[in-house]
Amino acid sequence: MEGLDRAALEQVSEYFKSLAEPTRLCLINALRDGEMSVSDLAEAVESTPANVSKHLSLLASTGFVERRTQGTSVLYRIADSDIYALCDLVCGHIAKRIAAKVMSRQ
């Protein structure tokens, strides 16, 4: 992303922003094992269908999830599994930080 101009960086930040919310990360986690309906997801993340629907719309707008209608339900699924690589990188960074903190305390 070296040569990106301001507008491009703004777009990149939009994508990070879509992952910068615990409820959305929780939804992404819940979708690990396959597609789920909005109401099931709402139960899984302990929130309301309206709220979950809004978060899923945002995740769909950045292309991390996709939707499919089945009867009166809407099933969401992960569209780009790179999303997990992203999360793992961040988790690794956090782990590194914790390890460094432990070392410095010795």
Next chain:
Amino acid sequence: MEGLDRAALEQVSEYFKSLAEPTRLCLINALRDGEMSVSDLAEAVESTPANVSKHLSLLASTGFVERRTQGTSVLYRIADSDIYALCDLVCGHIAKRIAAKVMSRQ
């Protein structure tokens, strides 16, 4: 990050949040070639020292950058180059999306 509880996901989201801002991404880009002072960074990203200082503090709190004092200046540098892998993953995702959009239009 599969088995993370709510508190852990909140922490993960904090890290994504620190990258979810165009000015901060711009600062990270500017630091590619080595450490820079706050005022030089402010000029590079076309902002004020006060604003840049605040952004750098946030990036330091998540451990993506580190600071070093030299005289009256403070030099910042990238502390974990995984940050670029993160950005590249997001950029790749965006590129994929654009490519898919182009394909679907043919």
Next chain:
DNA sequence: TGCTTATTTAACGAATTGGTTGTATAGTAG
């Protein structure tokens, strides 16, 4: 010591965002 420069911090305002509530839409069953 006092003066200058570099950085940080505090206080403020405008804008954005997560969650709720109520309503609208769409599909299914009777």
Next chain:
DNA sequence: CTACTATACAACCAATTCGTTAAATAAGCA
């Protein structure tokens, strides 16, 4: 058709955030 269910959407509020401005802190130098 009506009733019911699932989802989406709009309006609203509380809380957060980005940027600015002004004041505070710290280091170097006359």
